[in-house]
Each structure stands twice: as structure tokens, then as C-alpha cells.
Amino acid sequence: MTLSLNSASSLTIPESLQSQWQILTNLSQLSPSQRKVLFAEPTCPFITFEFLDGLERHQCVGTQTGWSPCYFLYEQGQELGLFICYLKSHSYGEYVFDWSWADAYHRHGINYYPKLLSAIPFTPVPATKWLTNSTLTEQQAWQQICQITEHSGITGAHLLFPQDNFNKQADQIERQGCQFHWFNTHPETQQPYHDFEDYLASMTARKRKMIKKERLKVESAGFKCEWRRGHEISEEERALFYQFYHNTYYKRGQEGYLTRAFFDHVFDSLSDHVRLLVCQLNGRMVAGALYFIDNSHLYGRYWGREFTPRQDSESGSVEFDALHFEACYYQGIELAIEMGLSVFNPGTQGEHKIPRGFQPVITRSYHQLFLDPFHQAVEDFCLRECQHNSMYIKECETRLPFKQKEKSV
Template identity: 40%
Template sequence: MPIQTLYRLAELPPAEWDALLSDDQPFLRHAFLCALEDSGSVGGRSGWQPAHLLLRDPQGALQAALPLYRKFHSYGEYVFDWAWADACQRAGIAYYPKLLCAVPFTPVTGSRLLGDVQAAGELLDVLTAGLERQELSGLHVNFSEPRADQLLVGRDGWLERIGCQFHWHNRGYRDFQDFLDALTSRKRKQLRKEREQVAGQGISFEWRDGHELSEAEWDFVYACYANTYQVRGQTPYLTRQFFSLLAERMPQAIRVVLALQGSRPVAMAFSLRSASGLYGRYWGCLAEFDRLHFETCFYQGIDQAIAGGLERFDAGAQGEHKLIRGFVPVITRSWHYLAHPGLRAAVAEFLTQERAGVQAYAEAARQALPYRQAD
């Protein structure tokens, strides 16, 4: 098979990679992934080593690809396998490095097997056959979309894992008030009160596209983003340069909302958008304000989705607190191929038990939705 491994995506023309994408979701675009690499957010000593796999047809045309990374830890994945790694350490089994097919730091469901899905499946087979030879513990495909799910279900050795996120769906609302009217009276009053509390602190909001922010404003955006990690004693995943590179290379996909007290910015939320969806990714605040997080991260995004006629708003991975604000439970999927037979058997048993718990949790969440007539 004419297979090529790319350690720098910049070595491939953007149009060639982007031609494999099945939709306009921003996270798999050449510009996004290259911005991660060129900014030093991945590569180097980050623990994310790019190793993208390409398959060409006999004429040399790019047929399929996998966005791949050799991982030396499990940070920034949002499909948590720390317990698996700990069990391996106790048993004297090396869990790292491993191979991950995903978008770094991005818990958003989307294409993972790019181009011809059957051909991409052949790439997976090549990788799993060579795991032990390359001293890799396994291959993981995180936040897969239905094409990959259909290919991997029942495939020998692959284990399916499910999770639950909360997404907001636009039911043709005319405006935010129309959305509020769909909620129960108690929840409607709660959301309205939260918005009033923020406004009562003298805070207003401005939305900007990627090309509308100055470098000084990007400095503020980054300071807010970094602060969310630093207050927990952690190092931010992304570098400051990433934001400037992304603003230069795909400004049309960027939406940033600035929270202003008077003329002074005090918080921000950074999102990317496609033709049908808004994806809230990062938020930060440099001072404490009551209920500001809910307004900046959720209500402002809902407002934008309605105004833009977008179908959905994905505000990120965490947060049962989204449920009472109209975000519905959505099942996510990932796939895991573990080379060690004993580890594979133990994880398979664990996932069977975990699946039942996740499904029960999602069903309970659906029953607790705040809509007058829940889905």
C-alpha cells in the first residue's frame, strides 16, 4: 500500500488535505491542525507528536488519511483512560506511547477517517497489525462520527466507548425570548434572572469575527484562556501564537464575544463556527462577577446561534449545569484497540458496565430537561 507518514502537516498542500473532509466543520481543516503544529501547541515536548497517515491510489492521488498523534500522556483528550494507564503501570505493562486519531484538545464529534472510509479502515488495519512492533500499547479513535462507527462496530479487537455531552439545538426560535417561552415557567424565570443579574453589574457584550480583533485584544483573549488553567496550577495547552495564526489563516470561522464593564474587557468566550453549528471552545475571566460564566458561555452563544440560523450550539465537554439551560444530552463515541490481550479483556468488561451507567445517566438527563414538552 502506498502509505506515507507526515510528521508536519505543512508538508502537504492545504487543498489536498481539505478535499478529504466530508463537511465544513473547522477542526479538521489543514489551517487548524497546522496552527496547532506551527505554534508549538503540539509537537516538541508537548506529548503530542504528529504522525498523520496518508494513503494514495496507484495514480498518486490522496485517497484517505488519518489525523494521528503519538501520545506520551493522556492530557487534552477528554476521553479519560487514566485508570487504564494506572492499571498497566501496576501490572508492569507500558501504556505509553500510544496512537491517537483525534483533534488535539477538542472534544467535538467529527470526521476521523478522512476521504474514502473503507480505505481509511485499511490504514487502521495496518496500524493495529504493527502496534507491538512499534512498541505502542494501542490505537484510539476519539469522538468519532457515524461513518467511522459503522466501520468499526463489530470489527475484530475494537472496543466501543460511549460518553455524554450536552448540546443546544435550535428548534426554529425567532429570538432568545422565543427560546425562553419553550421552557417551564420556573426555568424561564431562572434564566431571565441570571441575565438580569449580569446586566445589573454594568456588563455588556460585543461579538467579533476573527479579523476584527487587534493583537492587543488577542493578548486579552489569551490571558483569559490561560488564566482558567493557571488558577488550577496547570499549564495551558495552547500557546499565544496559536490564536494569531488561526486568526490569520481561518478568520471567517472565529467568533469571539467580549464581556465589557464600561469600556473595560473583563471576560471572553472563544468559539468556532461552521455553516450549521457554533462550537464554544475557551472562556476566561480576569475578575469575579456573579453569573457571568453562564451569560458569556451559554446565553450569548444561544443568541448567536438563533441570529445566525444555526442548527446547534456545542458549548464544550463539561457541564451537567447545561441541562437546566436547555442543552440536551448527546451520546458520543470513541474506539479503542489495545494490543495486550489481558488489558483488552479487562477494559472490555469495564466498558460493558460503564455503558449501562452512561445510558442510564443520559436517559435521566432527558427526563430532567426544562422544556415544557421535552424531547
């Protein structure tokens, strides 16, 4: 069975594996019974059928976007498995940056793309990409997929943000990164926080004062923040949020990856897993922050606001700076405490999260390049990068605001 990304590239299942594996180019190719088994117990909102199918249906992924769906379906008797993959013709929207690798290929006159990528598009959240009821582990399934793609014209296979328990194979390169997550665990009692004040009480006086000052600035400016589930978001609020979402990208000279139809689809089909924080001023929505939730995690995904960066009170508008911290961090922490969630993942990067109590955590990705000289060079690079990452995380830990951490430094 062959899948073409373009006229110069195809992907073929070796004959020895054709009885077990096939390639799907969209999720609608699954039968109702297959879909029921594969998506029976998703562990987070981003690997639900609704989320992934919405990306396809509403033109967020597809050959025209450079994210060509390439799902590997495993079937052996009653055992089923689906590995979420895409053929990529660029490296946008991945959050594990390999532009320098692509440049090295191109400087040697070799195409780096297409490559095979296992990831949730535009979503740097650690999660399994292997949906299954089979005894085949994620590591075993990924190894077979690498075997399928090695001699197919694909330059390499890349698995981003897997579950923490993923164990790499000997011929795979491990790359490490860093995110900042909030944990609902008091550093002294090791129990969940009672409320936001309990959280503040775990901090040093200076950091506690900083946060209170930032929150008071938002309150004094007259901002009001209200939570909405997906089905509670009005048509006007949906339209404004989508405008604000694009504003965030426009400031960097880019366009957002996701379509308005996709957001509407998610609001409606994943309503209980969606929380939109509507930020109002004088009864008018001026900013918004979109979150997702599951049984244990809160995920901060998208933030945006109207284009009025700074005006004085005499002209009828206000300073927006502190509103970002309120909407993307403090409101999220309060919601996580209220709902008894264990972890709040606010997204990638951002050392400004450290003094607000977000702790550095290691993220991982696994790579196999099918040209040996490049594989070796990238492996050496990632080993050095890993050492740097380890030192960086230790340095970040010294800057955490908690009393217990301060005493131990």
C-alpha cells in the same frame, strides 16, 4: 518507513502496505496538490489545514508536548487519504480519560505509553479524522492503521470523538461518554426558533424565570457583550483574551495548552470561522469567550476572565458569576438562532447546562489494546460504563426545562 517518538519506540509500515501508506511527521511534507485534495472540503474548523498546521507551527503539538504528529498518508493512484493521528506519551488534553488503564499497565510493570491516538488535540468535538477522496472508508482505513501499529511497540490504537456514522470493528472496544448540546429545534413545532424569546417560551415558567433573572443580573451589573470576527479582534483584546484563557487553567494549578501565537494564527487564518465574545465593564474588557462556527454548528471552546472573583459595588467592581452563563451559553444560543445554525456544542461535561436547555448526547471512542488480557479487562469495564452512561442520560433527560418534556415525565 520509520517514525521515532523517542529512542525506545519506533513505528514501521509493514512491507505489504508500504506501497499504499506512509507516515508524515508534519503537514508541510504534503505537496501543494496533495494538500489541495485532502483539505478541499473540511466539515468543521478543527480539521482544516489552518487549524492543524497552526498547532504544529506554534508549538502546541510536537514531541516536546507529548503530542507527536503521526499522520497516515494513503495514496493509491489518484486516490488520497490522510488519517489525523498522534503518538502520545501521556493522556493530557484528550477528554476521554484512560489514566486508570495506564495505571493498571504500570502496576504490572508494563509501559502504557507510547500509544497511537486519532483525535483533534485539546478539542473534544465529534468529527472525522479521515480526510480523503478515496473509496476507502474511515472504518477500513482505521482497521489498516491498527494492523500497521499492532506489532510496532505501540500499546494500542485509540480513536476519539469520531463521526456519528462510524461503525466499530468486532475487535474494537466502544467507550461511551456524555456531552450536552443545544439544538435549534422547538420541541413542539420541530422548527428552528425565531429568537431567544421564542426559545424561552418553550420552557416551563420556573426555568424561564431563572434564565431571565440571570441575564438581568448581568445587564444590571453593567456588562456589555460584543461579538468580533477574527480579523476584528484588536491587539489589546487578543492579549487580554490570552491572559484570561490562562487564568482559567491557573485556578486549577495548570497551564493552558495553546500558545498566544496559535490564537493569533487562528484569528487571522480562520477569521470567518471565529467569533470572540468581548465582555466589557465600564469600557474595559474583563472577560471573553471564544467560539468557532461552520455551516451547521456553533462550538464553544474557551472562556476566561480577569481575577476579581467578587467585590461590592462600592469598591467599583461586580459579581462575575452570572457572566459565565451569559457569555458561554445565552449569547451562544442567540448567535446560533440568528445564524440559523442547527447545533451548539459548548464543550464537555457540565450538568448545569441541563436546566438551560442543553440536552445530553452520547459521545463515543474506539480502542484496541494490543495485549489481550488488558484488552479484555478494559472491554468489560467499558461495557459496565456504557450501561451506567445510558442510565445517566435518561436521568438527565428528566431534568430538561421544556414544557413538552415536563408533561411526558
